[in-house]
Structure formats: C-alpha cells, structure tokens
Amino acid sequence: MQKIDLQQTAAFLYSCEDAYILIHQSPDGDCVGSGYSLQAVLRQMGKRAKVLCADPIPARYDFLMPEEPEEDFEPQCIISVDVADPKLLGRYREMYGDRVDLCIDHHVSNLLYAKQTLLNADAAAACEILYKLYRFMEMADSEYNVNFTEQIARCLYTGMATDTGCFKFDNTTPETHLYTAQLMRQFPEIRYGRINRNMFDVKAPSRLKAEMLMIQAMEYYLDGKCAMICVTQELREKTGMSEDDTEGLTGLPTQPEGVEVGITLREREPGVYKVSLRSANDVNVSAICQTLGGGGHVKAAGCLVKGELDAVKQTLVEAVRKGMEQA
Amino acid sequence: MQKIDLQQTAAFLYSCEDAYILIHQSPDGDCVGSGYSLQAVLRQMGKRAKVLCADPIPARYDFLMPEEPEEDFEPQCIISVDVADPKLLGRYREMYGDRVDLCIDHHVSNLLYAKQTLLNADAAAACEILYKLYRFMEMADSEYNVNFTEQIARCLYTGMATDTGCFKFDNTTPETHLYTAQLMRQFPEIRYGRINRNMFDVKAPSRLKAEMLMIQAMEYYLDGKCAMICVTQELREKTGMSEDDTEGLTGLPTQPEGVEVGITLREREPGVYKVSLRSANDVNVSAICQTLGGGGHVKAAGCLVKGELDAVKQTLVEAVRKGMEQA
Helix, strand or coil: CEECCHHHHHHHHHHCCCEEEECCCCCCHHHHHHHHHHHHHHHHCCCCEEEECCCCCCHHHHHHCCCCCCCCCCCCEEEEECCCCHHHHHHHHHHHCCCCCEEEECCCCCCCCCCEEEECCCCCCHHHHHHHHHHHHHHHCHHHCCCCCHHHHHHHHHHHHHHCCCCCCCCCCHHHHHHHHHHHHHCCCCCHHHHHHHHHHCECHHHHHHHHHHHHCCEEECCCCEEEEEECHHHHHHHCCCHHHHCCHHHHHHCECCCCEEEEEEEEECCEEEEEEEECCCCCHHHHHHCCCCEECCCEEEEEEECCHHHHHHHHHHHHHHHHHHC | CEECCHHHHHHHHHHCCCEEEECCCCCCHHHHHHHHHHHHHHHHCCCCEEEECCCCCCHHHHHHCCCCCCCCCCCCEEEEECCCCHHHHHHHHHHHCCCCCEEEECCCCCCCCCCEEEECCCCCCHHHHHHHHHHHHHHHCHHHCCCCCHHHHHHHHHHHHHHCCCCCCCCCCHHHHHHHHHHHHHCCCCCHHHHHHHHHHCECHHHHHHHHHHHHCCEEEHHHCEEEEEECHHHHHHHCCCHHHHCCHHHHHHCECCCCEEEEEEEEECCEEEEEEEECCCCCHHHHHHCCCCEECCCEEEEEEECCHHHHHHHHHHHHHHHHHHC
16 A cells, blocks of 8 residues: 555565566556566566466557566566556456555556555556666666666557557657657667557458448537447447447547537447547546546546436436536 | 758848748648748747748648738748648749748658758658757857747647657657657647647548548458558549548558558549559558559559559559569
8 A cells, every 4th residue: 555666666676576467457558568568677687477467468469478488387476567446457356456566557546456556647658657667777776687678668669659549649748758769769670650550550340340330320419519429239230340349439429520529328238328428628528427427537438327228318418518518 | 952951051041031931732730830830930030931832721720820910021032841842832833933042841852942951851740850940049049039939839749740640650750759758848738639639530520421431332452451442433423522531541441450552542534543552561552653653652652543443453453462472
C-alpha cells in the first residue's frame, strides 16, 4: 500500500529474484510492451522472469517477444504492470491478486492493491514510466547493468504509441514525444512506420466489414450532435460478426463532422445493453454515465442499461441532451 | 538556383520587405501552417506579408489564421513555402512562377526554380524546417526580434502532424518528435488532441458513406496481397459522391490484413483511369507505375491507364504481380 519512486523501484528490481510479471487481460500494446521490456531488463540483471497474461497475446505483438524461450520456475516475487485493479488479472487474480509485491502503473484509478506501487497518473503509458526507470537504471549505478536494446526500444515505443492512438489523443505528453525522439535517435534501424501500420491501419477483413455496417446504420440525434450505433444480437447473427469484430468500434460515432457525443450500444443479452459514450470535445460523458449508474473518464465512459431497445435509446439521448446543457 | 542555409535564410528574411508568401494549390496543413507562421514572423520584424493560395483554404484551418486582417500591397519580394514545382502555384504561376526570390521546402523533387532555396529533404514537413529556422532567429540575434507565439506554435504543430499522418508514417523523424515535445512544453494551453481530432478523425458524413461503399466493393487479387477499389463515373452518379469525397480514399486498399499493394482506380472520363498505387511494406510501387508510364515515390505512386475497365484491371494486377516478384 506504499507508493515508491524510481530509485526505490530500481532498488527493488535489483534485489528481487524469480519474478512473474503480470499484465492485464485483453492485452494491449502498452501492457505487452511493459511486460516484455521489464522481463528483458530483469534478465540483463541475471534474474529469471516470465510474463503472464490471462488471455492469449495477439500475434501482432509477436515482434515484442524475446528470442530466448520462457523458462519454467516458481515465482519468488510478483510484479504487475499497467494493471489498475486485480480484477484485470482474470484467472490469475485468485492465485496472485493479493500478493503483488510491486505494481508499476499510470492509471489514476489504481487501487494501490500491491505492497509497493510506482504510480504516475500523468504518464500517457506505463511504457513512458518504464522508459524513465530504465534510463535511470542505465545511468544511476553500473551495478544495475541495464542497457537499452532494440527489443526494449520496440517494446517502449509500441506501448507509448498504442496508448496515445499514435500520439493523437489528449493524454499524449511532451515526454511521450521526447522519449520517442530519443528512441528513434538511438535505434534508427527500427521500422517505426511499419509498427504503426500494423498497430493502427491493418484490419481484419471481417473488422472492416463490421465498420462498414455500423457506419451504414449510424443514427443521428440532437441536430447531429449525437450519433449512435447499435450492435444487437440480431445484427450479429445476421452478419456473422464476432464479439471481437465489434470491440473498438466505439470511436466510430464521434467521427462524423459536428458530433459531440458518440454512443455505442452492444446487446449483451436480450434487453441488456452495454453502453459506451465518447466525448469529442467538452461534454463530460462520465457525468452522463453516472446519472445512469455507470462511470469512467471525462471523455470515455460507460454504463449498463436495461429495457426495450427504443426505450433504451430514448433514455440515452435524453441523458446526453441534459449533459450537453450542462457543458 | 542557389541553395542557402538557415543563417542565410534568416538574413534574407531580415532584409526583405512587402512579401507575398505563396503556398501550393489543394492546400494542406503543412503549407498553410508554413505560410501563416512565416507571415507572423515577418510581421514581428515589422514587415508586411500576405499568404496567397490558388485554391480556397478549407475552413478546418481557420485556427491557424492571424487575428490581424491581411493588408493590400504590391509585393517587393516573393517567397514560396512547401512548393516543389511552380506548377503547383496554379493561377499564380504565370504572374510569380519565374520570380520567386526564396523557396523553403522539404521535397527531394524540388526543381530549384527559386533564386535561393532552403531545402532539407530529410525533414518530415516544411514546418519542421521552419521550426528550426525560427528557433535560430529567436536565439541568434536580438535584432531579429522573433518570438514563438501560440499562433506560430499551432501552425508548426499542425504542419508536422498532418504531413506525418499524426507521427505515423515512415517520414517521421526524431526531430519531428523533439520539436513537438518542445512546443508542447512551451505552450501547454494549446489543445493538441483537439487539433488532431479535427485533422484526422472528423469526416463529412458523405465522406464516411463513400468509404463504406468502397470497402463494400473492394476486390482482392494475388492471394489477398493486392486489393483494389474502383471509383467509376457510374458509381459516382449512382451514389451522389463528389470528386472531393473520393479524394484521400487511396489509403483504404492497404488496410486489410495481408495486403501488400493497394490500388485505387478513378475514372476521369469514359475509358480513362487515374490510378494510385500504395505499398504497405517493401514493394516498390514507383517502379511498377514506371512500367505503365507513371511514377512517384517508392510507397505512393500513380499512372494513367486507358481502356476497358476489365482490361485495365488485368493490366494493373499483372504489373503488380511482376513488381512483387522483384521485391
């Protein structure tokens, strides 16, 4: 339950042995890059380290993996990275959730569940914190023996790029750009443009099709200031879309010109809708979701709404209308 | 016809009076940001300066404009920024094309048509060169009286971000990130995320619809390594798409997983197709287009092909197949 700084974190890593590094379920570029860069740094210090994730890591992150195979060993130390809440450990929660020794994270919502936590909620990504940590360990003390390698650089770049939507979102900091500049100078041989293409542009044909259907079916409310897409079970069955294909569609309704709030409705079971709200500019969608029993961030929030589809839509549009009046 | 360096460019700007700043037709964020930032710097030095563009500047760039209105005056000096070829001056070519005193540009293809040219083909954007120039003028000599303002910072950021696809493309340099970090530190009040949203995410509903139709009609060849979209006159009439709606669709065919070369066909008149090729990774599409009488960059090139649509498609796919074999 103790917050620690970079220096204390470095000292902890130096003294730990046989570490399991836990990353969150539904893994993304930041937690994968965090996990495998930390594994590499621990290995440089002569320690055994293994990355554990409750879900399979998608193949597009294969280029972040080490060349040396993962060893089997019993952990003496549990570290979590980019994990704000032990719930996100999935099936590893029960075994390790209450015995995390060190957590490194950038979520303001971090529950401080670990014995020691290195938290910087201003960082755009956990990889931004780790960049600073490894630089400190590179300079601070030759005993640490930490050196940036191409693999570590790929990991850190990918984490910072993916968590900021390729430096596009509001969470991007001057440090995100500065550290990226330094990585690019030190490792000009990395194909950053290719990484970006694979992370942001390449889409499975089924995903492209799903987007097309959603744009086709987009509904506009409140003089075009609110746009909504609905992924009903019926639509999923009719089109053969998987649950996966509909993930990450929540950015679509804020794309049309003039939209301030975008709503994505996904039917979980008959009459139960998982609702995601996105704010294009100044409307606080967290406040709107709170009036419906949900919550989240100012620009990205969610809630669960039950009822007939038409009534659910009306409830949502009315809540957005009120939220806009207050903005 | 003479290449000059930053110091000589600064001295030129200090000595010039009553400047017209020419930017290229079909203006983008880089030439608009270059033009209006240079206007601001010249005004700081007590000079009159006016930005001229052959086409109207889209309203989404209004936030780069100065508050003071543009004055009317006869030019004593002609400067062009981000203009590789006087052809790109459009209707201003005849009047000013052969009397450009200074050109500041980052295109390797610059024809060196100006009396003096500041060229850096390694820069991601003309705004990247201008950032360095203004910093030099800020430090070098107090006589220059150049200070970075919020408006200048908005211009430079927008130019660098738009020309790199928000730091995504291969042309992004360590300097692009470094200068961006410095702008963000000096001007934290600028809403960079909002600029990015307006530049990259917001789309006219008609444009969104055009994308949807193109994805729906995408054709795959060569085991999915080549994807093609065709914008025929018939399709344009049937859907009411404007010429504008189909601009910038050339990035779509390289989005599906596995595609190496994306082809966009646009029918200019019956039986005449403007063809754009994009390479996802290593295939040299400039070489492919050269075999068809066209040319361009390694990853983005074009040509004009005449004939029946099916024959044109076959010609293109065959040329791509050969080009892939050579990659």
